Amino acid sequence: MKTLPLAAGLLTIATAALAETPVLTVLTYDSFTPEWGPGPAIEKGFEATCGCDVQYVMAGDGAAVLARVQLEGAKTDADVVVGLDTNLTAAASATGLFAPVAVPATNLPVPFEDANFAPFDWGYFAFVYDKTKLDTPPKSFVELAASDLKIIIQDPRSSTPGLGLLMWVKAAYGEGAAQVWADLADNIVTVTPGWSEAYGMFLEGESDLVLSYTTSPAYHLIAETDDTKAAAAFDEGHYVQVEVAGKLASTDQPALADAFLAYLTSDAAQSVLPVTNWMYPAVTPAAGLPAGFETLIAPTKSLLLPAAEAEEARAGAIAEWQTALSR
Amino acid sequence: MLTLDALTIRQGDFSLTADWSVAPAERVAIIGPSGGGKSTLLMTIAGFIPLTSGRLLWQGRDLVGVPPGQRPVSMLFQDQNLFPHLTVAQNLGLGLSSDLRLTSVQVDQVESALRRVGLEGMGERKPSELSGGQQGRAALARALLRARPVLLLDEPFAALGPALKAEMLDLVAEVASETGAAVLMVTHDPADARRFADKTVLVADGVAQAPQPTAALFAEPPQALRDYLGTA
Amino acid sequence: MADRAVALRIAALGVALLLAALTLGSAIIVAARATSWTLGPADGAALRFTLLQAALSAGLSALLAVPVARALMRRRFLGRGVLIRLMAAPFVLPVVVAVLGLLAVFGRAGPVNGALAALGLPALSIFGLHGVVLAHVFLNLPLAVRIILMGWQAIPAERLRLAQSLGFSDRAMFRHIELPMLRAVLPGAGAVIFLLCLTSFAVALTLGGGPKSSTLELAIFQALRFDFDLGRAALLAALQFALCAAVTVATARVASPFGFGAGLDRAVLPFAPRGWRAALDAVAIAAAALLLLAPLLAVVVRGVPGLLDLPSGVWPAALRSVLVALASAALAVAAALVLALALAAVPLGRFGRGIEMVAMLPLAASGLVMGVGLFLVIHPVARPESLALPVTVLVNATLSLPYLFRLLLPQARQVVADYGRLSASLGMGARARLRWVILPRLSRPLGYGAGLAAALSMGDLGVIALFAGDQGATLPLMVQRLMGAYRMEQAAGAALLLVSLSFGVFWLFDRIGDRNADA
Incomplete structure (x- = not known):
């Protein structure tokens, strides 16, 4: 019977201390x-x-x-x-x-x-590749689209990097973005819901490149002392x-x-x-x-659509992307 | 006294009436064509089928609304009288305590009931390890333990051979006389009725007729019974 | 007796109302916050793709399961029981892990393409509609096999004996014994798998190969996450429920109700033809084992190195996951038992059909919509983080309830039919019946079902992602977070831990159920 008020008292003190x-x-x-x-x-x-x-x-x-x-x-x-x-x-x-x-x-x-x-x-969005498997990485979206290199990207409807890539292409090519996507369609192995699935599949060898960041190789280098990963520098510039x-x-x-x-x-x-x-x-x-x-690579040109513009372009860009890749 | 007072059971097109009573310790056979309502009558007394009208009384107390387990009744079904996943002793124990919490006295009672029906030492077996006759004995032993004043048998021994069945009926008679229970037994075999029951109820044409002395009934069978027996 | 039946019906009604509230109710709550009500043109495409992949996955899973189940039924070999249990593993595998396992086998760098390259054949890509279907077959074939095995076991031994004594040919055997069973069992199995694939999200998106493979669930995700369009999310969720109801009703017309298969080794008389048919059976078993076990093996191989240096946070997360799994299994078992017993005691009337329908709703429920609905209810009164684990338990229990209910219902009917009167005549109370009759008689489906529920709950990301605070992470969330931080090796290790725990819990419950079903 005595312990109950005591406990209650302690609780009050504790709560008071917490409240401070x-x-x-x-x-x-x-x-x-x-x-x-x-x-x-x-x-x-x-x-x-x-x-x-x-x-x-x-x-x-x-x-x-x-x-x-x-x-x-x-x-x-x-x-x-x-x-x-x-x-x-x-x-x-x-x-x-x-x-x-x-x-x-x-x-x-x-x-x-x-x-x-x-x-x-x-950070800069970039396509990351394995230097031991790919000697000459593509230097632009155009080069990438013309090659038979396989890439994994993320869905702009469910992932931040996926949306970033969409804006990257939009910022670099404007009206021509739809054509870029149409050209890239046969390079895209798959589109994942998030960054981690894409990156994991790339590491398992499912693609030659994966959409990530220019800083990604730093993780492998610093945390795993593995210098085989690098980001491909694109002439169009990199989206920030x-x-x-x-x-x-x-x-x-x-x-x-x-x-x-x-x-x-x-x-x-x-x-x-x-x-x-x-x-x-x-x-x-x-x-x-x-x-x-x-x-790490240091892009010479940095791209970023102003927030209002990005918001306005988003729905249209997603529809454009969907149409190009659904063919 | 078990009294069926102007009792009517109606299920769709089927209906059955009964208006008679059975005295304590009396042994009554119930005979009649299949589909006539013999089992239905027993199920109604046991509390599984509601009666449509009339009353069902035990020693003057109305049984309508009393759950089956609380009626003054033990019943042996055609099959599924034992739980296959429980031991024989556990199956018997359920007759004394439905949550199987047995006192040491009750454990002894189970043991002696097993002995009484000739299943000594088989308490730890599962029902599947018993023969058909032994399963019947186990079920009877449980009825013995429950010691309810009315025992209902719905052809539990139908699958047994004639000798074994006769043996079981004798055992039922012994158990009943030990507990002073009235017995109502459904059967399709007149021999069973003659051997076991002083009185017989004929169930036919929607009526369960009042019990009549078995010998007299078979000596001068009414038309419905003649039809059933196949005698002209 | 009447009182007890009434009490049980009231309890069942309560459970059903709770289920409806969690599934339909959450969608309504989300809808109530909606400001606009439009579906986009992409949603029509998503609907079409969803139906197509679900139909293909369900059809293929059900068809492939027939020879495998037949072979497993009539052959006895060393390790058969273990194989049958092990084959359940993909079904309880977390989807992300399953996809990575499949990729390890069928991917560009996997042994299948390695073998093709060695033979000078072109490489196979796992991405696309066929990849989605392959993954769904991998995940659901075990379920279909189990259901059909159960169908075999339900055929009375006397009938098989009769067939044999009449010297039935293989064809006659198929026509008179197997076909009627399949006709009763297959549509249900197919329907369940169809419903499961209907709400598929990660598989379709990861292996689909592009936006043409969008499912309804992805559209819901998009609506909730990026557009914050609650109205569209609610509409899409309603579409899923409508599809579920249509499938449930349609199946009920053509087949016996869905069952989920509990049995393993009931004494069935095996009829085992020799010769080329034996070889065919061996091929069926080997192919299924290879398809189902190779990706599992890949998960193990990938995971072992990472097991050694798991971050410390993984262990409490694992403990939380196990506790959540056990709690959801207990809750699901209790709720399903109430529903099944209430239904078993009454003839199938409107009450029964209503309950049956409600019990199937969670199969079509969008986990996302349910999570958001609960969030909207809880947020005004309590901190969502503080309720993360109870909410996860509740949602996971809800999602696994349909399996348990379907497992228990036929057997509950059997118990009531066989022993209801005996129990009543002995005056056994509710507790005594549960303890001495129902639990022992239902031990097998209860064990199997509880194992399924626990394992599904363990692997499910479900709503925890929406509610988890700083402290409350579960193991699947941990795997996700490790993957999100480049730590693929540790993630693989944690995934292996997750798979082992899920499967361990499943195996344990299934074994307990089997052990106690000794009569």
């Missing part, structure tokens, strides 16, 4: 938070200074994160959203659920302007994926949210990203990029 520590809820994609992702280090680093508790909530990939925000609406518990990309920001802004943030100075290869979102890393973070207008921790976004582009966080997210940091850390990144 504000909680910052970060909605992000799946690959951000595992032990091998950037999440744990960033959580630890930020918690050391903020006197708060960072809690991650995960939802698939970037598109799933946005769908989640839309599902939850203004009632969301999330304070910060990490991991949308430039193909999604227009739709995200249109929901009216995001608040303006301080956009940090970055060294992105393309101009980036969006009052609601702060970039934290970026910028990953951004935003603050929800409904947050009950606006100051903490701002602090977290600032931390995300700090030197500490930025130096974690290249070897966890395998992307370029939005702000090059003082210590520079990790050894191995210098071996």
